[in-house]
Amino acid sequence: MFLDQTYLFTPGPTPIPNRVNAAMAQPMIGHRSPDFSELIEDVATRLKPIFGTKHPVYALTSSGTSALEAAVVNTVAEGEHAVVIVAGSFGDRLATIAENYGVNVHRLNIEWGKSCSPDELEDFLKNLSGIPVKAVFATFNETSTGVLNPVGALGETVKRLTDALFIVDGVSCIGGVPVDMEADHIDLLVTSSQKALMLPPGLAFVAFSDDGLKAIKSCPAKRFYLDLNRYVKAYNEQKSTPFTPAVSLIAGAREVCAMIEEEGWENVISRHNLLKDMIRAGIRELGLPLLTSDKDASPTVTAVQPDSVAAPDIQKALKADFSITIAGGQKKLKGKIFRIGHMGYCTPFDVLKVLSALELTLVKFGQEPRLGTAVRKAEEVWIQHV
Ligand SMILES: Cc1ncc(COP(=O)(O)O)c(C=O)c1O
Numbered sequence: 211m212f213l214d215q216t217y218l219f220t221p222g223p224t225p226i227p228n229r230v231n232a233a234m235a236q237p238m239i240g241h242r243s244p245d246f247s248e249l250i251e252d253v254a255t256r257l258k259p260i261f262g263t264k265h266p267v268y269a270l271t272s273s274g275t276s277a278l279e280a281a282v283v284n285t286v287a288e289g290e291h292a293v294v295i296v297a298g299s300f301g302d303r304l305a306t307i308a309e310n311y312g313v314n315v316h317r318l319n320i321e322w323g324k325s326c327s328p329d330e331l332e333d334f335l336k337n338l339s340g341i342p343v344k345a346v347f348a349t350f351n352e353t354s355t356g357v358l359n360p361v362g363a364l365g366e367t368v369k370r371l372t373d374a375l376f377i378v379d380g381v382s383c384i385g386g387v388p389v390d391m392e393a394d395h396i397d398l399l400v401t402s403s404q405k406a407l408m409l410p411p412g413l414a415f416v417a418f419s420d421d422g423l424k425a426i427k428s429c430p431a432k433r434f435y436l437d438l439n440r441y442v443k444a445y446n447e448q449k450s451t452p453f454t455p456a457v458s459l460i461a462g463a464r465e466v467c468a469m470i471e472e473e474g475w476e477n478v479i480s481r482h483n484l485l486k487d488m489i490r491a492g493i494r495e496l497g498l499p500l501l502t503s504d505k506d507a508s509p510t511v512t513a514v515q516p517d518s519v520a521a522p523d524i525q526k527a528l529k530a531d532f533s534i535t536i537a538g539g540q541k542k543l544k545g546k547i548f549r550i551g552h553m554g555y556c557t558p559f560d561v562l563k564v565l566s567a568l569e570l571t572l573v574k575f576g577q578e579p580r581l582g583t584a585v586r587k588a589e590e591v592w593i594q595h596v
Pocket residue numbers: 221222273274275276278300349351352353354379380381382402411
């Protein structure tokens with residue numbers, strides 16, 4: 211068929227809207243010019259509702275992992291204690307970063323495929339009583355398992371039991387789920403550009419509370435490029451960034467803000483919930499087991515653990531036959547699951563595409579034909595929202 215028609219359903223990078231591509235293709239501007247100051251201030255301000263913060267949102271020119279690293283090196287120093295909730299590959303990455311910097315990391319391990327309950331966190335923190343925990347780190351949306359953690363309830367638990375900062379990796383959900391940093395007790399919230407924010411890879415975003423900023427100012431850990439004090443200073447004094455930023459991506463971010471405002475932030479959130487409900491209904495209809503419960507399910511990525519056909523075979527067939535790219539499992543889930551990203555520039559129609567391709571693919575692998583059934587189930591979910 212037409213090889214240039216490709217469909218990207220990975221949980222990042224995600225498809226880029228044409229108008230965002232057009233915005234990124236505008237003539238270059240200098241990052242020490244009034245044009246850039248106007249641009250960065252506009253983006254830092256218009257991202258506020260998406261991050262649920264009253265403060266400006268800062269952009270770093272680097273990938274999501276740099277934002278995780280920034281979250282660590284700006285809040286905890288070598289020898290200090292931190293709790294990291296590890297419910298999958300990205301919680302593990304956060305813990306590993308902190309361990310690399312000599313932080314005393316207490317890993318709260320959660321079974322992969324499940325969320326961390328406030329009760330589990332409460333028990334864990336109570337067992338650490340007497341240890342001065344500087345920060346508790348959580349992954350909002352564990353991309354490797356398709357689990358959304360209840361960050362508001364976790365934040366409440368942290369603040370009730372400790373004086374620790376509550377720091378959240380929002381990389382694969384900010385821009386698709388509601389968040390309120392104050393109500394959810396979040397001191398530092400980070401994400402990156404290539405997920406629900408509909409941009410190419412290359413930017414990380416950081417927002418913090420007043421307490422978060424105080425901690426950043428007083429943190430003794432050594433850092434340079436990722437020193438958030440530099441970003442705050444450059445923004446406050448010059449409406450700029452400390453180092454040369456990815457100007458084109460920031461111009462794209464302005465267009466993303468415009469698109470989210472036009473759709474309406476509440477509608478963006480509802481659309482992601484609809485996409486999740488549609489895909490889960492369709493997958494269930496095909497008899498494929500979902501990795502997560504409905505309660506824990508992420509609005510941005512769905513993990514499927516097929517038992518009758520190997521997950522990598524399904525992934526390869528979707529690519530070969532339909533030019534559809536989905537993701538496989540990571541680390542201990544490698545080879546066992548496939549993951550479908552449905553965030554950012556993704557519509558209910560897109561979900562029908564991937565479900566119909568799955569129906570056809572399963573027949574190819576000798577499964578009982580269920581043609582049209584997953585699409586129908588998903589449409590039945592959709593029609594309730596139309
Ligand atoms: C939850 C989460 N955190 C961190 C990262 C790392 O981001 P990056 O790959 O942009 O460094 C990812 C990437 O998929 C992620 O999903």
